[in-house]
Amino acid sequence: MDAKDVLALGLGIAPPWRLVNQRLDTSRQPHVLEIMLETDRGAEFPCPECGDLCKAHDFKEFSWRHLNFFQHHCLIRARVPRTDCPEHGVMRADVPWARAGSGFTVLFEQAAMTLVREMPVLAAARIIGITDKRLWRIVDHYVDKALMGLDLSGLKAIAFDETASKRGHNYVTVFLDADRKTEPVVFATPGKGKQTVNEFKTFLKAHGGDAGGIKEAVCDMSPAFLAALGKEFPNAAVTVDWFHVVQLFTRAVDEVRKAERKLVQMPSAIRWAVLKSSDGGRLTSSQAAALAELEAGDFLTAVAWRIKEKLRWVRRAGTPHAARWRLSNFLRYAQSQVRGGPLLEAVRKALETVEKHRERILERWTSTHSNARMEAMNGLFQAARARARGYRNTATFIAMIYLIAAPLGDLLNST
Numbered sequence: 001m002d003a004k005d006v007l008a009l010g011l012g013i014a015p016p017w018r019l020v021n022q023r024l025d026t027s028r029q030p031h032v033l034e035i036m037l038e039t040d041r042g043a044e045f046p047c048p049e050c051g052d053l054c055k056a057h058d059f060k061e062f063s064w065r066h067l068n069f070f071q072h073h074c075l076i077r078a079r080v081p082r083t084d085c086p087e088h089g090v091m092r093a094d095v096p097w098a099r100a101g102s103g104f105t106v107l108f109e110q111a112a113m114t115l116v117r118e119m120p121v122l123a124a125a126r127i128i129g130i131t132d133k134r135l136w137r138i139v140d141h142y143v144d145k146a147l148m149g150l151d152l153s154g155l156k157a158i159a160f161d162e163t164a165s166k167r168g169h170n171y172v173t174v175f176l177d178a179d180r181k182t183e184p185v186v187f188a189t190p191g192k193g194k195q196t197v198n199e200f201k202t203f204l205k206a207h208g209g210d211a212g213g214i215k216e217a218v219c220d221m222s223p224a225f226l227a228a229l230g231k232e233f234p235n236a237a238v239t240v241d242w243f244h245v246v247q248l249f250t251r252a253v254d255e256v257r258k259a260e261r262k263l264v265q266m267p268s269a270i271r272w273a274v275l276k277s278s279d280g281g282r283l284t285s286s287q288a289a290a291l292a293e294l295e296a297g298d299f300l301t302a303v304a305w306r307i308k309e310k311l312r313w314v315r316r317a318g319t320p321h322a323a324r325w326r327l328s329n330f331l332r333y334a335q336s337q338v339r340g341g342p343l344l345e346a347v348r349k350a351l352e353t354v355e356k357h358r359e360r361i362l363e364r365w366t367s368t369h370s371n372a373r374m375e376a377m378n379g380l381f382q383a384a385r386a387r388a389r390g391y392r393n394t395a396t397f398i399a400m401i402y403l404i405a406a407p408l409g410d411l412l413n414s415t
């Protein structure tokens, strides 16, 4: 076995292809090992369409970036024929070391995909020595391919929520299989609201799923989502995610604080104090002092904050019956507290929303699906944002969400 044979073996080259030459181009930095492949004169090639062996019509030279050879970049060059099939006409033949249209060998792409599952795309691109834009193209290809094979025929329960690709804009709505503990993401799409629910239904159908088979949906209290759910998934019982109830009041407390701050002098650390929990022991001493001052003073922000904190007590109810009783009690207590003036308007609105969705909120005590799942997803979205850093747009953000959290199976075998 000589050096050529070793290289050919490493590339998986088989007849009619053979390695005819190799040279190290030292005029470039890093140096480039060029490997030239050829076919025997008169060889026949399978038509890409039907696989029948055909004569070559003509040839054109292509090159593919291959795995580095030690510290050198490696380039494969070959003159690729176009087949002349009696039935399918003239077409560019496939080569065994690369997929059609790619400027990289399959082995190179596999190495790239292994890296991007572990680190930000930008970092992986630097390691393998290509631009992140080109690497994203590889990622997109494998993610798209794997998604095509996603089987949603058994999907019964979904949870969905929107998240921003960048702070405050470019929304993406993500749908989860609420029965899956790991890799739960089944669909992610740009935008938010009604349209995304329709798009999910189309995607579900295309992947063997049935809208009528969705028996439960966990989401927030946005009227657009709820209206679309009722229309597109009529059999789904809707559960409002507890996380969204807490979020609603956290925002309301903050609105009260902002309004009150304009009228009276407030303790300076109050913002973080009211946004954080009071029982986690995670407040700094100045925040704890601010909270004590807030409690002692006659601030409406304190009233709003106490209402929010009482949600914990509702949340801890052990049975559906107890939850119903506690929620009613909470609403009565809170409504009696917010009568004290226009500053508490935000809390009043939050209470109205809870009142309106009372049954959907209570569903969580009878639902078999964990409500914590969507909340846990926020960590994932953050990871996806970090991994897509540098070349981030809605499409790359979505590709990364799929890569990190969708059941894509063995990505590399899905060429």
Ligand SMILES: [Zn+2]
Pocket: 047, 048, 049, 050, 051, 052, 085, 086, 087, 088, 089
């Ligand atoms: Zn053919």
